[in-house]
Amino acid sequence: MLNENHAFIIDFPELKLDIVQLNHDDPVFKAKLEEYHQLDYQIRELEVSGSPIDDNEMHDLKLKRMELKDSLYLQLTQHHGVRS
Numbered sequence: 001m002l003n004e005n006h007a008f009i010i011d012f013p014e015l016k017l018d019i020v021q022l023n024h025d026d027p028v029f030k031a032k033l034e035e036y037h038q039l040d041y042q043i044r045e046l047e048v049s050g051s052p053i054d055d056n057e058m059h060d061l062k063l064k065r066m067e068l069k070d071s072l073y074l075q076l077t078q079h080h081g082v083r084s
Contacts, residue, residue: 006040006065008033008072018080029075036068 008019022029043061051058 005044006069007037008069008076011069012073012076015076015080018076022076022079026075029072032068032072036065036072039065039068 009016012019019033023033024030039061043058043065046053046058046061
């Protein structure tokens with residue numbers, strides 16, 4: 001779906017407390033989360049404007065977003081397991 005917001009709190013509401021805590025306590029997590037959100041915003045803006053970049057570039061941006069999301073999710077679920 002075009003222009004779909006993939007914010008972590010929207011996608012993983014059950015991990016909201018972990019997201020907030022790691023964002024506050026872990027500067028590496030915070031930087032990666034900010035990078036993820038900026039990349040997601042960039043992709044959504046490109047989709048709305050008709051993707052004024054070629055398909056390979058858009059694919060690379062989406063792949064990077066997916067890799068960041070996977071990495072952040074892994075850290076979140078590990079933190080959640082420790083916290084539970």
